[in-house]
Amino acid sequence: MNPWQTKWPERLSYGLSDAADNLVFQMMTTYLLFFYTDVYGLSASAAAILFVVARLADVGESLLIGLMIDRTHSKWGKSRPFFLWYALPYVLFAILTFVTPPFGSTGKLIWAYVTYLGLGFFYTAVNLPITSILPTLTQNDREQTVLGVIRQFCGSSVQIIVAVFTLPLVALFGHGNQQQGFLLTIILFGAISLALIWNTFFHVHERFTNPERSHQSWRAVSHMLRRNQPWLIISVVILLYWLTTAIKNQTTIYYFKYIQHSESLVPYANGFTFAALIGVLLIVNSAKQWGKKRTMLSGIAIAAIGQLILSVGVVSNHLPVIFGGILINAVGNGLIIGLVSIMIADTIRYGMALGIQAEGILASTDDFGVNVGLGLGGLITAGLFHLSGYAANHSQNMATRQMITLNYAWLPLLLYLVMFAILLFYDERTLQAKITPANQDS
Incomplete structure (x- = not known):
């Protein structure tokens, strides 16, 4: 019977790392497209191309950071030093992304590319280690589940805080100037994020690393990846989840601004996502x-089911039904996202059972799914808006209104069904047979 290896200060510090990343991440996923089109001054087509380029870059970035982790030799371990090294650049690029420089259209577009691409790289550098470090903190299966739940509870709490309070803070700091409001808001979030990421570095410790298995050749690692069926399946599920989330979240502000004609409803709608914490706690x-x-x-x-109810509310134009759908949908999302890092940790341990400890590469699937899913979501949203004739800060034509409704209601529902079908192929029985003998609950 193994005792639990982590204490509460370390568990909370581990969880707060995700809270730190989400202070910036939620701003990016929920409000960056709106910022670019309605505040910064990019066209929807320019924003769509930017998201495509950024996501192509992210394909390589996730793999690169994973390889960097697996090749790191330091007195602090493999994943832990990334919190120290990359926290400050991450926060600086987050702030620069929301700066509106006094340039012409070409200069502003170049600025957007440089800052957004830099933000994507450094986000991966501080976020991927949160997943890769988990199986090295403890070998107790139930304790890993608890750590994963604490992480997601902290992360989801901050997601909700950012979603609800960003626009009020923009109004408070900006006094009618949204450029100033967004900038001062991200400065506040960035400062808190920096402190929390460094706190994680000082309080978490990598305990379980097998030197003989932890630095293998790429040929050996790639062979293990092909045999790691649970990792392949969960990777696709993660990608679909973040694609769904991006499409829905990025369209929320457009839906309430241009369909409901009340941008002030956005914080209330986002407030119902607090129910995600219920799902996380049930895990x-x-x-x-x-x-x-x-x-x-x-x-x-x-x-x-929640998304279907939301769609019915959209069709009937009934706000209480929409809000009820958001609440039920959030409970389900809490169960999904709360399990992601835990199930990836299982695939890392499965890889170890196959003879390879490559937590960096295997954990990279999480950030790969996040980055590619968000990028494709931004591309789909911005691309469809452009094709339908979207005009920022004007009444929208019927085609654009239909595109907004499609993105907010029906596309996410379809993606949930695809996600469910793919997860059915996840072979949990074989995975548990491989990893359970080395882990006993206390």
Whole structure:
């Protein structure tokens, strides 16, 4: 019987790392497209191309950071030093992304490319280690689940805080000037993020690394990846989840601004996503009783039901139904996203059972899914808006209104169904047979 290896200060510090990243990340996923089109001054087509280029870069970045982690030799371990080295550049690029320079259209476009691409790289550099470090903190399966839940509870809490309070803070700091308001808001969030990331570096510790397995050739690692079926399946699910999230979140402000004609409703709508915390808190017991696969399938089903209710509310133009759908959808999303890092940790341990400890590469699937999913979501949203004739800060034509409705209601519902079907192929029984003998609950 193994004792639990982590104490509460370390558990909270680990969880707060995700809270730190989400202070900036949620601003990017929910408001950056709106900032670019309605505040910064980019056209929807220019924003769409920017998101495509950024996501192409992210494909390589996730793999690069994963390789960097697996090749790191330091007195602090493999993943932990990334919190120290890259926190400050991450925050600086986050702030620069929301600066509106006094340039012409070409200069502003170049600025947007440089800052957004830099932000994407440094986000990966501070976020990927949160996942890769988890299986090195403890070998206790239930303790890893608890750590994953703490992480997601902290991360989801901050996501909700940012979603609800960003626009009021922009109004407070900007006094009618949204350029100033967004900049001062990201400076506040960035300062808090920096302190929390460095706090994680000082309080978490890598305990379980096998030197013989942790620095293998790329040929050996790639062979393991092809045999790691659970990792392949969860990678696709993660990508689809973030694609769904990006399409829905980025369209929220457009829906309430141009369809409901009330931008002030956005914080209220986002406030109902607080229910995601309910889903996160359900994970510990439900994963123990049903298994992680069935728990995530239940989360996807609940999220899809909530999205269907939201769609009915959109069609009927009934706000209480829309808000009810958001709440139910959020519970399901909490179950899904709360299990992601935990299930990736399982695939890392499965890889170790196959003879390779490559937590950097295997964990990179999380950031790969986040970056590519968000990028494709931004591309789809901005691209469809451009094709339909979107005009910033004007009444929208019927085609654009239909595109907004499609993105906000129906595309996410379809993606949840695809996600559910793919997860059915996840072979949890084989995975558990490989990793369980080395882990015993206390």
